[in-house]
Amino acid sequence: MPDRTAALLAAFEKSFNAKPEGAVRAPGRVNLIGEHTDYNHGFCLPMAIERDIRIAWRKRSDLMVRVVSLEQDGVVEFPLVTPIPHAKEKARKWADYVKGCAQILIDASVDLVGCDLAITGDVPLGSGLSSSAALEVASMLAFLAAAGMKLPHEEIAKLAQKAENTYVGTNCGILDQLSSACATQGQAMLMDCRTLRLTPAPLPAGVSVVIADTGKRRGLVDSAYNERRAQCEAGAKALGVLHLRDVTMHGLWHAVALGRLDATAKRRCEHVVAEDGRTLAAFACLRAGDAVAFGELMDQSHADLRDKFEVTCAELDGMVTIARSLPGCLGSRMTGAGFGGCTVSLVKDEAVKAFVPELEKRYRAEFPGMVPAVYVTRAAAGAGPLKI
Numbered sequence: 001m002p003d004r005t006a007a008l009l010a011a012f013e014k015s016f017n018a019k020p021e022g023a024v025r026a027p028g029r030v031n032l033i034g035e036h037t038d039y040n041h042g043f044c045l046p047m048a049i050e051r052d053i054r055i056a057w058r059k060r061s062d063l064m065v066r067v068v069s070l071e072q073d074g075v076v077e078f079p080l081v082t083p084i085p086h087a088k089e090k091a092r093k094w095a096d097y098v099k100g101c102a103q104i105l106i107d108a109s110v111d112l113v114g115c116d117l118a119i120t121g122d123v124p125l126g127s128g129l130s131s132s133a134a135l136e137v138a139s140m141l142a143f144l145a146a147a148g149m150k151l152p153h154e155e156i157a158k159l160a161q162k163a164e165n166t167y168v169g170t171n172c173g174i175l176d177q178l179s180s181a182c183a184t185q186g187q188a189m190l191m192d193c194r195t196l197r198l199t200p201a202p203l204p205a206g207v208s209v210v211i212a213d214t215g216k217r218r219g220l221v222d223s224a225y226n227e228r229r230a231q232c233e234a235g236a237k238a239l240g241v242l243h244l245r246d247v248t249m250h251g252l253w254h255a256v257a258l259g260r261l262d263a264t265a266k267r268r269c270e271h272v273v274a275e276d277g278r279t280l281a282a283f284a285c286l287r288a289g290d291a292v293a294f295g296e297l298m299d300q301s302h303a304d305l306r307d308k309f310e311v312t313c314a315e316l317d318g319m320v321t322i323a324r325s326l327p328g329c330l331g332s333r334m335t336g337a338g339f340g341g342c343t344v345s346l347v348k349d350e351a352v353k354a355f356v357p358e359l360e361k362r363y364r365a366e367f368p369g370m371v372p373a374v375y376v377t378r379a380a381a382g383a384g385p386l387k388i
């Protein structure tokens, strides 16, 4: 049994004086390309990563939920009676992701039962690898397992997104939850954020995905993210559509020529429309096994996120520039919402061993005081039961 699962079981027994009945896991994700497109009903190309949230569960005979996290202090208790109260103290806010899932399941008329839950995770918090979505999807699975119920994973993803949107109050799109709930091992997946259709595609042979955390943190319940969403919505309205997914570059420039968009709106919309095209092209590269062309699209994506969508920062730009200067790197870009967090790079297998320490070393030299972390990951399986 892996150490993390053993530690989880030990913590469960210590906290609740009993063995768990079952356990579940839900992975974090990295988006290879297709950024700030999900809430525009466009395309993304994520994969699940080999880091996850694990939850051990045991039914109770009452309607109480008790929850502990190995990464947080204290036990949080709440009754399954709506409305479930939010955390009063900041130190207990992590449990709102769990409470939000219970609330949304109750709202969806699922008959929940009380349970004890122990959580552990190795998805870094707040770095754009979706620890929050992993926590929500795992919580959904744990509540459903305790209640002896099953739901389709696409439905679980939608309910988890609703929990984050309405209970936690973060206006995220569907990308994170759908990736965590529905990923396929060994595959990236083209995600159509309108239809929620997922089309898996393997990564080209001979290349690795390398994630580099800049160490810079910025929460998502953040004015800049909401501002970008509002700008996209306003842009779509000016262009006469509900979502930027339905705009072509030609249509966009036509509207610009007619004076319907100001300079900022033009830049924002140009990124989204181009990014959708790049994501579809990147998917075609996966199908063709063309890692070089895929890497070029990643570079273009970063350039637009920096210059047109303006969601990068010195640390993200620096990490990407250093990565691109190293041997064997085929492409590099920021991943996640931006303003901090992680980059993702495509690196030739034979170069990875030297790439990882060199990237860390050069980044530390350029950004003194920042603590980077570099992970090489394969595409992991989506959420499901965990053997205990």
Ligand code: ADP
Pocket: 053, 069, 070, 071, 072, 093, 094, 095, 097, 119, 120, 121, 122, 123, 124, 125, 126, 127, 128, 129, 130, 131, 132, 133, 135, 219, 220
């Ligand atoms: P991201 O999803 O990019 O990691 P968010 O800010 O959306 O960042 O979500 C991070 C939050 O998720 C944390 O602040 C914490 O509340 C919660 N969380 C993540 N992992 C855990 C964990 N192992 N235990 C408890 N809470 C967690």
Ligand code: MG
Pocket: 130, 131, 132, 133, 176, 220
């Ligand atoms: Mg999140």
